[in-house]
Amino acid sequence: xxxxxxxxxxxxxxxxxxxxxxxxxxxxxxxxxxxxxxxxxxxxxxxxxxxxxxxxxxxxxxxxxxxxxxxxxxxxxxxxxxxxxxxxxxxxxxxxxxxxxxxxxxxxxxxxxxxxxxxxxxxxxxxxxxxxxxxxxxxxxxxxxxxxxxxxxxxxxxxxxxxxxxxxxxxxxxxxxxxxxxxxxxxxxxxxxxxxxxxxxxxxxxxxxxxxxxxxxxxxxxxxxxxxxxxxxxxxxxxxxxxxxxxxxxxxxxxxxxxxxxxxxxxxxxxxxxxxxxxxxxxxxxxxxxxxxxxxxxxxxxxxxxxxxxxxxxxxxxxxxxxxxxxxxxxxxxxxxxx
Numbered sequence: 001x002x003x004x005x006x007x008x009x010x011x012x013x014x015x016x017x018x019x020x021x022x023x024x025x026x027x028x029x030x031x032x033x034x035x036x037x038x039x040x041x042x043x044x045x046x047x048x049x050x051x052x053x054x055x056x057x058x059x060x061x062x063x064x065x066x067x068x069x070x071x072x073x074x075x076x077x078x079x080x081x082x083x084x085x086x087x088x089x090x091x092x093x094x095x096x097x098x099x100x101x102x103x104x105x106x107x108x109x110x111x112x113x114x115x116x117x118x119x120x121x122x123x124x125x126x127x128x129x130x131x132x133x134x135x136x137x138x139x140x141x142x143x144x145x146x147x148x149x150x151x152x153x154x155x156x157x158x159x160x161x162x163x164x165x166x167x168x169x170x171x172x173x174x175x176x177x178x179x180x181x182x183x184x185x186x187x188x189x190x191x192x193x194x195x196x197x198x199x200x201x202x203x204x205x206x207x208x209x210x211x212x213x214x215x216x217x218x219x220x221x222x223x224x225x226x227x228x229x230x231x232x233x234x235x236x237x238x239x240x241x242x243x244x245x246x247x248x249x250x251x252x253x254x255x256x257x258x259x260x261x262x263x264x265x266x267x268x269x270x271x272x273x274x275x276x277x278x279x280x281x282x283x284x285x286x287x288x289x290x291x292x293x294x295x296x297x298x299x300x301x302x303x304x305x306x307x308x309x310x311x312x313x314x315x316x317x318x319x320x321x322x323x324x325x326x327x328x329x330x331x332x333x334x335x336x337x338x339x
Contacts, residue, residue, distance in 0.1 A: 007083060011083070013123045014116055017036060017116070017122075017125070018076060018078075018114075019076070020032075021033060021125070022075075022076040027282045029281065030062040030066065030294075031289055031293040031294050032286070032289060034058040037055055037125045038117050038119060038125065040053065041124065041125050041128075042054075042127045043058050043062075044127065044130065045129075046131075048065075048130075050065065063278050067277060067335075067336050069098060069099070070099040072096070073098070074095075076093070076112075077095075078092065078093075079091035079111075085118075086117065087116065087126070088116040088123075089116070092111070093109070094109070095108070096109075099140060106137040108133075108134060108135045109132075109133050109134040110130055110131060110132045110133055111130075112128050112131075113131060114127065114128050114129075148280055149277065149332050150165065151247055152332060153330075153332055155247060155249030159320065160321050160323065160324075161249070161251075161322045162326060162329040163330045164329065164331050164332065165333075167333070168333060168334065169197035169198070169274075169333060169337050170197075171333075172333055175331060179272060180203075180209065182208050182209065184209055184235075184236040185209070185237070186209045186235060186236065187235040187238050187239070188200050188211075188239045189238065189260040189263075190260065191274075193275070193337050194240070194241060194338075196338060212235050216232060229259075233263055234263065235268050235269075236268070236270065237270045237272065238263035238264055238267075238268035239272045239273075240264055240271070240272075240273055241279075242273050242279060243279070243287070243291045243295045244280075244286070244287035244288075245275050246282065246283050246284060247280065248283060248284075249320075249321075250284060250320045251330070253316070253317040254291045254313050254316050255313075255314065261315055261317045264317060264319070265317055265319070266327075269327070270329075271327060271329070272328075272331065274333070275332050275333065276333050277336055278336040294339065296312075
């Protein structure tokens with residue numbers, strides 16, 4: 001009886017694992033999807049073609065594929081499970097319908113050929129191999145009811161933020177220049193999005209703006225802490241990115257020191273947030289997971305290289321709404337940028 005109950009429990013947990021995979025794919029929660037694999041697990045899709053080995057490759061590769069979707073729906077049906085102690089094999093059957101941003105589209109039926117491994121975290125995928133059995137590329141008659149960025153923008157506007165959807169970082173760079181008048185005092189947060197887009201350089205070099213960050217960097221930290229605090233807390237404009245934006249219209253920012261959060265929270269008269277498409281998540285739970293599992297490791301690596309010490313999530317700021325309509329503007333990009 002004990003062996004029978006253990007067998008039933010193992011089968012139920014493996015079936016739940018396969019369901020969790022589909023849910024993470026549908027919710028575009030790639031950190032969660034990657035966590036369902038063993039550290040050296042593999043996701044192989046020869047029909048794509050694509051192959052990812054290890055959790056980081058699975059996360060990054062999945063985000064790259066996901067960025068190409070206009071819409072994607074996956075329905076998974078139970079298949080076989082064959083237990084063998086702490087390992088198992090199995091198959092799951094799926095139907096998918098999708099359209100990519102470059103116009104590719106279709107309906108397919110496929111199989112996941114799986115190997116599972118019992119771990120301290122529970123059952124995990126050791127390998128998933130994706131095999132397409134039927135593919136129909138006939139143009140799809142239906143459409144998605146508004147794409148994801150449009151839904152996010154609508155939710156942000158309902159929460160009092162201004163929201164604009166732009167094609168790429170170059171468009172955001174131009175739009176930031178249009179939105180901030182010459183002579184305004186501007187504080188830029190530490191952001192890879194701003195650095196990679198050129199927005200940081202536009203603001204902090206030259207004489208178009210009263211740029212706060214160069215002034216702060218010139219002040220002695222030991223004797224000028226109060227001056228730094230006053231400068232960064234209440235500029236005319238703060239320009240930053242976020243760690244995540246939810247489909248329900250919330251913004252999530254994380255910081256090690258907290259120095260850039262007051263201006264974002266309400267100290268600055270105006271706020272602009274530039275957000276790459278990959279930062280959209282379903283809800284706050286997924287947002288916090290993205291902060292911890294995705295943004296923090298990357299920021300820690302950067303901080304270690306620049307400052308000789310890792311970063312930490314010592315402060316979290318969640319903006320659920322903007323009580324001063326028009327103060328905060330979110331520029332949502334159709335491309336991935338930053339982390």
